Amino acid sequence: MTPSAPRRLLPLLGVGGGRSPKTCEYRCGNACFHPAPNRSDNAYFGDIFQGVLSRRTALKGAAVGAGASALGLAALSPASADRGPDRPHPSPRPTFRSVQPNNRDAVTVPEGYDHHVIVRWGDPVLPDAPEFDFDNQTAEAQARQFGYNCDYVGFLPLDDDSGLLWVNHEYTNEELMFRGYSGGADADPEWIRVAMAAHGGSVVELDRVDDTGQWVLADGERPFNRRVTLDTEFRLTGPAAGDELLRTEADPEGTRVLGMLNNCAGGTTPWGTILSGEENYNQYFVAAPDTEPYARYGFSTGRDGRRWDRVDERFDLGRHPNEAHRFGYIVEIDPHDPDSTPAKRTMLGRFKHEGANVNLTEDGRVAAYMGDDERFDYIYKFVSAKKYVEGSRRHNMTLLDSGTLYVARLEGNSPEEEIDGTGALPSDGEFDGTGEWIPLCTDTESFVEGFTVAQVLIHTRLAADRVGPTKMDRPEDFEPSPVTGKVYCALTNNSAREPGQADEPNPRGPNKFGHILEIIEDGSDSASTTFTWVVPIVCGDPEDESTYFAGYDKSKVMPISAPDNVAFDKHGNLWISTDGQPGSLGINDALHVVPVEGRFRGELRTFATVPVEAETCGPLITDDQKTVFLAPQHPGENGTVEQPTSFWPDGDFPRPSVVCAWHKGGRDIGS
Ligand code: FEO
Ligand code: CA
Ligand code: CA
Ligand code: CA
Numbered sequence: 212m213t214p215s216a217p218r219r220l221l222p223l224l225g226v227g228g229g230r231s232p233k234t235c236e237y238r239c240g241n242a243c244f245h246p247a248p249n250r251s252d253n254a255y256f257g258d259i260f261q262g263v264l265s266r267r268t269a270l271k272g273a274a275v276g277a278g279a280s281a282l283g284l285a286a287l288s289p290a291s292a293d294r295g296p297d298r299p300h301p302s303p304r305p306t307f308r309s310v311q312p313n314n315r316d317a318v319t320v321p322e323g324y325d326h327h328v329i330v331r332w333g334d335p336v337l338p339d340a341p342e343f344d345f346d347n348q349t350a351e352a353q354a355r356q357f358g359y360n361c362d363y364v365g366f367l368p369l370d371d372d373s374g375l376l377w378v379n380h381e382y383t384n385e386e387l388m389f390r391g392y393s394g395g396a397d398a399d400p401e402w403i404r405v406a407m408a409a410h411g412g413s414v415v416e417l418d419r420v421d422d423t424g425q426w427v428l429a430d431g432e433r434p435f436n437r438r439v440t441l442d443t444e445f446r447l448t449g450p451a452a453g454d455e456l457l458r459t460e461a462d463p464e465g466t467r468v469l470g471m472l473n474n475c476a477g478g479t480t481p482w483g484t485i486l487s488g489e490e491n492y493n494q495y496f497v498a499a500p501d502t503e504p505y506a507r508y509g510f511s512t513g514r515d516g517r518r519w520d521r522v523d524e525r526f527d528l529g530r531h532p533n534e535a536h537r538f539g540y541i542v543e544i545d546p547h548d549p550d551s552t553p554a555k556r557t558m559l560g561r562f563k564h565e566g567a568n569v570n571l572t573e574d575g576r577v578a579a580y581m582g583d584d585e586r587f588d589y590i591y592k593f594v595s596a597k598k599y600v601e602g603s604r605r606h607n608m609t610l611l612d613s614g615t616l617y618v619a620r621l622e623g624n625s626p627e628e629e630i631d632g633t634g635a636l637p638s639d640g641e642f643d644g645t646g647e648w649i650p651l652c653t654d655t656e657s658f659v660e661g662f663t664v665a666q667v668l669i670h671t672r673l674a675a676d677r678v679g680p681t682k683m684d685r686p687e688d689f690e691p692s693p694v695t696g697k698v699y700c701a702l703t704n705n706s707a708r709e710p711g712q713a714d715e716p717n718p719r720g721p722n723k724f725g726h727i728l729e730i731i732e733d734g735s736d737s738a739s740t741t742f743t744w745v746v747p748i749v750c751g752d753p754e755d756e757s758t759y760f761a762g763y764d765k766s767k768v769m770p771i772s773a774p775d776n777v778a779f780d781k782h783g784n785l786w787i788s789t790d791g792q793p794g795s796l797g798i799n800d801a802l803h804v805v806p807v808e809g810r811f812r813g814e815l816r817t818f819a820t821v822p823v824e825a826e827t828c829g830p831l832i833t834d835d836q837k838t839v840f841l842a843p844q845h846p847g848e849n850g851t852v853e854q855p856t857s858f859w860p861d862g863d864f865p866r867p868s869v870v871c872a873w874h875k876g877g878r879d880i881g882s
Contacts, residue, residue, distance in 0.1 A: 237848075238360075238382050238473075240494025240509065240516060247586040247707055248509045251676035303782050305804050305881035309769050309817040312798035316823040316857050318843060320872045326819075327425055328860045329376070329417065329840075331868040332359050334428070336413050336436050345864065346390070350404035354440050359383045359409040360867045361842035363477035363566060363776070364829040365485045367546055372419040374426070375435050375546045377485045378842065378869055379474040383409050385517070386851045387865060395518030403522045411439040411471060412487065414546045424837035424873025424880070437549040441470030441523075444552055445542065449612040450654045451557035454665035456536045461525065468537040468555065475584070476566030476688040476776050476828075480577075481599060482607035485544045488564030489555075490584055492538040495519050498529035507672045508563070509585075510535060536669050541567045541581065543611060545604075556611040558654060559593045560671035566776075567593075570691040570698065570737040575599055577610050578737035580698055580730075582686030586705045588672065589680045590619040592648055594738050616667070617648035618680040621744055623715025632710030632720035634749055634757025642718045642746035642759075646730070649678045650740075684708060684717045684725065688776045694783030695808060696737070698730040701774035701787060704795070716744065723795055724751035724758070724772040727787070729807065747807060748815070750774060752796060760805075761813030768815040771803050772796045780832040780881065783808060786818070788827035788841065800827045802841055804881065818881075819872060822846040822859035829869070836879040839872045 235241045307321040320326050333343030333356045340355035358380030365377035383406040385392045392398060414437040416429040445468050447457060457465035472492035479485055491509075497520050499510035510528065514520070520527040525534045540555035541564055559567060562583040570578045575598040581591045595614040600606050623630065623644040625637030636642070650658045651674055652667040659667055659674040667674040684705035691698045705722040713720040716728065727748040732739040749759040752770045760768045773791025780786065785807045789800045799822070805815040821827045821843040828842035847857025847865035857865040874880065 237384050237845075239491040240511070242491065242509060242585065243706065245509065248507050249585065249587040249672070249676070249682060303879070303881065304806050304809075304811045304814070305784055305816055305818075307816065307818065307881060310801070310820050312770060312796070312801075312817070313820055314799055314823065315820065316846075316859050318822065318841075318859075318870055318872075319820045321818060323875055323878075324872050325425070325875050326870050326872040327427070329426060329869045329871055330357050330378075330413075330415055330428055331860060331866040332357055332409070333866065336415055336438050338433065338436070348388070348405045350401060350408045353405045353408035354438055354442070356438075357413050357415070358411055358438070358440075359388070359406075360844045361869050362475050362828040362844060363485075363487060364831050364840045364842050364869060365477065365479040365546070366831055366833060366840060367479065367483055368834075369416075373429060374417050376415050376417050376426075376840070376869065377479075377544070377546050378413045378415075379477060379487050380409060380411050380413065381475050381490070381844070382473055384845055384848055387847060387855075388852075390852045392852075395516055395521070396514075398518065398521075400522050403517065403519060406517065407441045407519060407522070410441060410473070411443065412474060412544065413438055414549065423877065424833070424871070426838060426871050435546065435549055437546070439471065439544065439553065441472075443470055445469070445471065446552050446554045447537065447557060448554045449556050449558035449668070450652075451665040451668040454669065456533055456665065456669050459525070459531055459533050459537070471542050471553070471555070472538045474542070475564070478566055478568035478579075478690075480543075480569050480607070481571065482604050483545075483547060484608065485546060486567040486569070486579070487542050487544065488566040488581070489539050489542065490563045490565060492563075493535070496526050496528050496535055498527050499535065500528065500532055504670050504673065505535065507670075507676075508535070508539070536561070539564065541579070541611070543608065545608070554608075557665075557668045558612050558614060558616065560591060560616050560651075560667075561669050562588065562591075562671050565687045566689070568689045568691060570696065571599060572738035573734070573736040574738065576614070576738060579611070580689035580691070580700070582683075582689060582700060583672070584685050584687050584703070586685055586707050587682035588686065589675050590683055590686045590700060591671075591675075592617045592619070592737075596654065613654040615653045616651045616671075617740070618651055618675040618678060619646055620649055620679060621646040621681045621716040625715055627714075630713050630715050630718050632713035632718070634719045634759065636759065637715070640762075642715050642749070644715055644744060646742045646744050648740045648742070649680060651675060651678065681714070681716060684722045687774070690777040690779055690785070691737070692779055692783050692785070692807065693781060694779075696732070696735050697807070698732070698737075699777055699785055699807070700728040700730070701777050702726050702728055703773050703775055704791065716746065718746065718749065719757055724749075724755075725774045726750055727774055727785075747813065748774075748805065760815055761807075763811070763813030768813065769803060769817045770796055770798065771801070771815060773800075775826065776828055776830060778830050778832060780804075781834060781836055782881070784881065786830050786832060786839075788830045790826035793824060799823065800825060802827050802830050802839070822865070823857040824848045824850075825857070825859070825867075832880055836881070837873060837877075839880055840869060841872070842869045843867065
């Protein structure tokens with residue numbers, strides 16, 4: 212048994228998706244039960260770029276690929292052979308003993324570590340908030356208390372011993388919140404208002420416990436604490452602000468909107484603001500016009516779901532069709548100013564934004580990497596026109612309003628026939644290739660025929676369909692490495708990709724377990740319009756032949772499925788949280804960490820597991836490397852108030868919460 216990863220046996224599962232039925236219904240409006248909304252005839256990579264490759268080469272390649280895989284020769288491939296012991300190892304490699312796969316109704320961290328539940332759904336955030344009272348919830352109280360389903364977690368230190376925690380509240384699980392809930396059509400209108408108030412975000416001030424890595428809610432006056440809800444006013448900024456598609460009866464100027472919806476992952480900017488992605492916002496609206504601009508985003512023409520239209524008519528698109536266009540953006544929030552008006556940055560496009568993460572370009576501008584989390588949707592990048600100015604927050608908070616929006620096309624370098632959908636490596640030993648950032652528009656010029664700048668930024672999916680980007684397997688969170696500048700994206704899964712639709716950047720069909728994409732911009736410059744890429748990790752049970760861990764010995768790695776949120780520690784190790792291990796591997800979701808450089812590239816360990824039916828959100832490793840923040844979202848999501856399946860964290864009913872973990876001996880995280 213190695214300290215990194217003793218072998219474990221996974222339960223045998225039937226074929227099934229990675230997500231539970233409740234997650235599907237409440238988070239993304241059952242997206243997977245509908246056809247993928249990308250019906251463009253936009254080719255899969257293999258269709259356009261490789262169809263012309265010679266059958267001779269292809270057949271030969273296929274034989275080599277299959278043989279190599281069957282004989283377990285992946286570790287001898289050229290790509291992995293050069294990862295010998297003489298390659299420099301740039302950073303401390305995690306050495307803790309992995310948490311074993313489990314189905315515990317608990318957060319589990321490695322030996323030597325401890326954890327603490329910092330803040331739970333319903334805990335007071337604003338000074339005058341009442342204590343949580345499960346059976347007597349009101350919208351007024353909820354708007355002052357911590358919201359539901361925590362996702363992105365950002366941490367902004369105020370000094371060594373205090374800081375601000377930002378948390379997205381992505382969506383609600385009504386059947387776990389209200390006794391006898393049976394759907395939006397019959398729900399008590401006050402329940403609907405409570406659920407609305409449980410969306411949005413929170414800022415809470417934290418204090419460090421002594422000189423440890425443990426953080427707790429700050430006592431006393433907490434002037435930065437804030438709740439962002441559907442009553443919070445946002446500015447629409449950038450080139451599309453004021454466009455006629457954004458104007459409504461309540462906002463004839465098209466520049467102000469109340470609230471943000473379904474905020475999933477996010478990022479923290481170098482100037483100390485939070486970027487947060489409005490993701491499956493379509494599900495809150497009813498009665499959409501039966502036209503392509505609504506269908507491409509998955510809006511329902513019916514009257515179903517949460518039925519927020521019953522308490523606020525703007526969610527009835529039959530009456531207010533443009534309200535749909537006012538959600539689906541990257542929002543920028545300044546946690547340091549509780550009175551500030553957050554902004555929806557239209558320049559970064561409108562789609563099912565997972566999140567946005569920023570890298571500086573060689574010349575000091577800002578690049579933001581973004582995934583559109585839908586089966587067969589795209590990867591995007593924004594590059595600012597103006598440069599970042601250290602210390603000038605006022606200037607930096609204008610950077611996301613002008614620049615260029617791109618969408619990605621990825622081309623593999625192996626013959627099409629070697630990518631057979633099974634995950635067998637091609638004969639060159641890696642799923643890899645080159646890519647191009649295709650410009651969609653700048654703030655003043657559209658590059659998509661028939662689309663104005665504002666139309667590109669509001670109907671971004673439709674504009675992107677015209678320029679031939681690569682259909683990806685649900686691109687989720689991005690993160691640039693602080694050590695190398697390489698950029699990483701989690702592609703969570705795609706049950707709908709058929710074997711014949713596999714291509715080198717999405718090499719399995721169906722893709723039940725997901726994979727990780729590494730992007731290396733040409734010249735190591737995030738302003739570049741060309742790049743190379745590789746798939747370093749093809750997820751799953753390492754005993755499954757279709758998996759790949761950068762050529763590392765698979766007997767020494769842990770299982771992983773449905774990668775979702777990603778983060779880096781200061782040493783350049785990639786942290787990956789999951790959303791779907793229960794459904795795909797039969798084990799609880801987890802937080803994993805893996806070196807991505809040097810001889811231990813691919814050595815994946817499990818740092819934490821989360822409670823029953825929860826997904827792992829966050830994660831965040833503090834700059835001092837003393838604390839991991841993670842956010843177990845939707846614990847017990849398949850239960851109801853009457854029949855709970857999780858009792859975490861307090862033994863009574865499940866409450867989405869934010870947790871910190873630290874080394875009990877004061878060592879750095881990972882040691
Ligand atoms: Fe909200 Fe893409 O996960
Ligand atoms: Ca290749
Ligand atoms: Ca996510
Ligand atoms: Ca997720």
